Amino acid sequence: MMITLNPQEVDIPIENIIPHTEIPLLNKEKKMDHIEYTMKRFGQVTPILGNFEDGIFYVVDGIVRLEIAKKLGHKTLRCLPINISKEDVVKFRLTSNQRAKMSYSEMVKYAEHMLELVGKTQGKKKELLGFEDFDNEDHHGLVGKDRFELTCHLLDLPIKGSSLRKLMDIHWHEEKDDDSLGLIEGLDNNLFSLDAAHRLVKKDKKIQEKNLFKEWRKNEISNQAVWSKIFHQSSDDLLNLKKYRPNFAMFSPPYWMMKLYRNQGEMKYGQEPTVEDYINNCRKFIMSLIDIMDENGVIAIVIGESYQGGFKSVLARYELMLEERLDIIGKCPWIKENPTPSKVDGFFRPADETVFICKLKGGNHVFNPKMTPTKDGKKGIKNSHKSKNGGIRVFLQDEERVITNVIETPVCNPNEYKKYDPNFTHDAPCPMEVYQTIVESYTLPGMTAIDIHCGAGQGLEVFSQNGLNSLGVDIDIESVEFCRKRMSMVLGDDTSNDEIQLAA
Numbered sequence: 460m461m462i463t464l465n466p467q468e469v470d471i472p473i474e475n476i477i478p479h480t481e482i483p484l485l486n487k488e489k490k491m492d493h494i495e496y497t498m499k500r501f502g503q504v505t506p507i508l509g510n511f512e513d514g515i516f517y518v519v520d521g522i523v524r525l526e527i528a529k530k531l532g533h534k535t536l537r538c539l540p541i542n543i544s545k546e547d548v549v550k551f552r553l554t555s556n557q558r559a560k561m562s563y564s565e566m567v568k569y570a571e572h573m574l575e576l577v578g579k580t581q582g583k584k585k586e587l588l589g590f591e592d593f594d595n596e597d598h599h600g601l602v603g604k605d606r607f608e609l610t611c612h613l614l615d616l617p618i619k620g621s622s623l624r625k626l627m628d629i630h631w632h633e634e635k636d637d638d639s640l641g642l643i644e645g646l647d648n649n650l651f652s653l654d655a656a657h658r659l660v661k662k663d664k665k666i667q668e669k670n671l672f673k674e675w676r677k678n679e680i681s682n683q684a685v686w687s688k689i690f691h692q693s694s695d696d697l698l699n700l701k702k703y704r705p706n707f708a709m710f711s712p713p714y715w716m717m718k719l720y721r722n723q724g725e726m727k728y729g730q731e732p733t734v735e736d737y738i739n740n741c742r743k744f745i746m747s748l749i750d751i752m753d754e755n756g757v758i759a760i761v762i763g764e765s766y767q768g769g770f771k772s773v774l775a776r777y778e779l780m781l782e783e784r785l786d787i788i789g790k791c792p793w794i795k796e797n798p799t800p801s802k803v804d805g806f807f808r809p810a811d812e813t814v815f816i817c818k819l820k821g822g823n824h825v826f827n828p829k830m831t832p833t834k835d836g837k838k839g840i841k842n843s844h845k846s847k848n849g850g851i852r853v854f855l856q857d858e859e860r861v862i863t864n865v866i867e868t869p870v871c872n873p874n875e876y877k878k879y880d881p882n883f884t885h886d887a888p889c890p891m892e893v894y895q896t897i898v899e900s901y902t903l904p905g906m907t908a909i910d911i912h913c914g915a916g917q918g919l920e921v922f923s924q925n926g927l928n929s930l931g932v933d934i935d936i937e938s939v940e941f942c943r944k945r946m947s948m949v950l951g952d953d954t955s956n957d958e959i960q961l962a963a
């Protein structure tokens with residue numbers, strides 16, 4: 460059958476439109492009510508089809524709409540001449556009335572018209588469709604639940620109103636995204652169910668939020684004017700710093716009986732005669748810190764086991780001490796790729812330390828974890844194992860995922876701090892990478908961070924690189940002076956007072 464479609468639609472007066480002679484007389488079609496409703500509400504959505512000869516339009520498809528237009532008092536109807544032969548009219552009616560299974564892309568197109576969303580902005584659509592609170596089944600936006608159901612009914616869609624809402628959500632999501640996942644196409648090709656596609660959209664929205672956050676963070680860091688203040692004092696009493704209310708603290712205390720630091724004052728923290736005495740001192744430092752922290756503050760402590768005079772479960776005891784005063788969020792083993800040579804009788808070369816991550820009891824801490832690229836390194840829909848009913852389950856894999864809690868780095872490279880003063884030495888600096896992993900995951904630009912044993916200032920520099928104001932405390936005057944110099948250079952200011960206020 461040959462049908463020549465004339466792309467020219469014309470508005471023809473109703474009185475010049477009559478049914479084609481080959482069309483059987485109109486019997487009461489059951490869709491009449493629906494079509495009348497849509498024509499009243501939306502006007503004529505599609506043209507009627509027929510032959511246009513000598514100023515008369517002979518309708519082949521659209522008799523019901525013609526009748527309704529007359530009833531509603533329309534003056535004209537949009538007509539599309541298709542120049543069909545007499546013999547083909549019946550065949551044409553048969554095929555055009557036989558609706559093939561409607562594809563999801565068609566459903567979207569028709570529903571968009573029905574829901575009066577064509578030409579609306581993304582924001583307006585979201586509001587109309589209630590997408591800002593999608594998981595709330597009772598909230599269907601300004602359009603309302605009934606409209607979704609009515610649309611399904613009027614368009615004779617093979618899905619329910621709630622599914623149409625999901626379908627529209629998928630469609631808008633795809634439409635605004637240059638990097639679309641091809642979900643409507645996937646639905647049309649039966650690659651996954653509507654519910655599965657909608658789950659992918661939800662996951663994708665989360666990924667996009669995370670990426671937006673990352674962008675925001677980067678901008679904030681570069682716009683932040685941060686300051687640094689370094690204090691020469693023992694940090695078992697920090698009351699003078701209470702006004703700063705740090706949001707984040709990270710430090711590494713002297714480990715028990717491991718090193719003899721210079722200028723250690725009377726307390727000689729780390730040289731206590733027993734582990735119990737050591738833990739009691741540790742408690743004092745933790746208590747003085749808790750006193751000045753913001754209520755949602757996070758405290759990260761890098762600490763190693765002591766093997767002097769045999770294994771004494773120092774870390775286990777330290778952990779229990781922490782648990783009394785803080786909520787422990789978790790601990791990260793820090794594995795040194797090139798541990799400094801040290802020998803323990805009857806045991807291997809120790810190569811690990813622990814980073815305890817705690818928060819103030821009952822606090823709400825931020826957590827935007829450091830991510831690492833996946834093997835594929837790109838976002839995409841993946842098949843997972845077969846589901847119970849035999850179908851293939853799909854999931855959306857991001858281009859990156861959360862790092863594990865195991866931190867693996869080389870020990871500190873002295874060049875990290877020597878570049879500020881080649882004559883400065885420190886016995887136990889911590890690599891900046893260890894600080895960086897925790898700082899970027901648990902802080903936001905603009906916060907204030909403290910290192911209560913700042914040593915060579917490894918933490919202080921990382922704080923400023925992450926847009927944080929920094930407070931440093933150490934009992935060793937040489938370390939304090941070095942840190943002041945270092946931070947002056949990092950922040951581009953040469954003041955070196957007890958409290959230096961600097962702009963980034």
Ligand SMILES: C[S@@+](CC[C@H](N)C(=O)[O-])C[C@H]1O[C@@H](n2cnc3c(N)ncnc32)[C@H](O)[C@@H]1O
Nearest residue numbers: 693694887888889912914915916917933934935
């Ligand atoms: C393990 S080091 C910290 C190194 C530092 N995290 C870095 O990366 O450079 C321990 C530091 O605690 C300091 N310290 C010892 N007793 C202290 C006290 N009572 N108050 C403050 N700091 C103290 C030492 O001077 C030493 O610099």
